Amino acid sequence: MLAIASAFTRVPGYLDTASYGLPSRAAARAVRDAVRAWQAGTLDPAAFDPAVERMRAAFGTLVGAAADDVTLAGSTSQVVGMVAASLPDGARVAIAEGDFASVCFPFLADPRLRVDVVPLDGIVAAAATADLVAVSAVQSSDGRVANLDALATAARVSGAKTLVDASHAAGWMELSARDFDVVVASAYKWLAAPRGIALAAVRPDAAWVRPVNAGWYGADRPWDSLYGPRMQLSATARRLDTSPPWQLVEAGAISLELLASQAVAEIGAHSVGLANAFRERIGMPRGASPIVAVEGVDADALAGAGIRASSRGGRARFAFHVANDERDVDLVVHAVRAKARAAA
Incomplete structure (x- = not known):
């Protein structure tokens, strides 16, 4: 055991x-404590910032990335949508047939992009002609596993960008996030965190990913960045952050740290x-x-x-x-x- x-x-x-x-029992207790503080009017939003940083560090440990590589979001589709919006007009995107909607729909919904749907076992070969390959590490429907090592190698050769949805892999599958441009995971599945938290490791040289949802939490000093028009986003992946769900982040940090301890x-x-x-x-x-x-x-x-x-x-x-x-x-x-x- x-x-x-x-x-x-x-x-x-x-x-x-x-x-x-x-x-875990501790994560469930953290949610209850946060709700009680919310109900009592004693919730301190700024006090949850350290929990966000703990999530970055633990997620980095779990997927093979540095804490500075990690950005906070509310869902996988939010991150995928940001990636889709960052691609130039006419970019060719390869997705796997039958992959989860959050991986596919943001690209399919963007009329600027050309989307090729290929069998899962053809996703590596698709890197030869695609501008970006997007695939789940593990298929939600049946558990099939993508050949991520081969995809990383093929993308390096062709220059294709890569997005991997690790929602069904992070926490139990050994990953090397820096082999890919973006590795995103919804934390409420195998990471045992509350729903409403997603995390993504963004390779430091993937500056092409734009802060489409730019907000105050994308700054290094967010509480000094509440009002415009002056904007100073972080030089790290934090620039892509959306603001945290305060009642959930302590439970999220506890959950990810527990998994990272094994x-x-x-x-x-x-x-x-x-x-x-x-x-x-x-x-x-x-x-x-x-x-x-x-x-x-x-x-x-x-x-x-x-x-x-x-x-x-x-x-x-x-x-x-x-x-x-x-x-x-x-x-x-x-x-x-x-x-x-x-x-x-």
């Missing part, structure tokens, strides 16, 4: 981290190991991610057996993470086999 597992209240049969991750490789070995134990016991080949998509299984029908999963693309999607253990594997295998017998 992972050392950090004891920080969570185990919810037997919760296999839906791909929808949202469960908080080696990413250990979290990945635990989570993928449980997923593969499940795959093997129901006759599926081993995989490379903690997401398992099973044909012919209704996720909603498993609720009575104490299984929380989700339905994606006509399949039941199960996701194993730090708070899961072998008991969850036993529980879901029994439930899936029981439904299969009932349907036979």
